[in-house]
Amino acid sequence: MNAVAVAAAFATSGDAELRRIDVRSMLRAAEQGFPRWVMPHLQNLRHAVVFAGSAAALVLLAAH
Structure with a gap:
């Protein structure tokens, strides 16, 4: 933040x-x-998971 x-x-x-x-x-x-690798890599992984989850939710909602 x-x-x-x-x-x-x-x-x-x-x-x-x-x-x-x-x-x-x-x-x-x-x-x-935190170890140095946490901030760029773990943060990017978190963003990817949230984005993919949001996209999956939108696809599932549109399918109904």
Whole structure:
């Protein structure tokens, strides 16, 4: 997720704890917790599965 979008969501949440979080540092630390291959490859696999599932659902809906 985009750091700007997360920061905006935290800022408008009404939660004082969330407003104090340094979003860029938090996201950087979270990304560093995964092996390097996870972000490009696993993310692309997830997108492919979601796209294929959506396409299959549309085909099944159109078949009825």
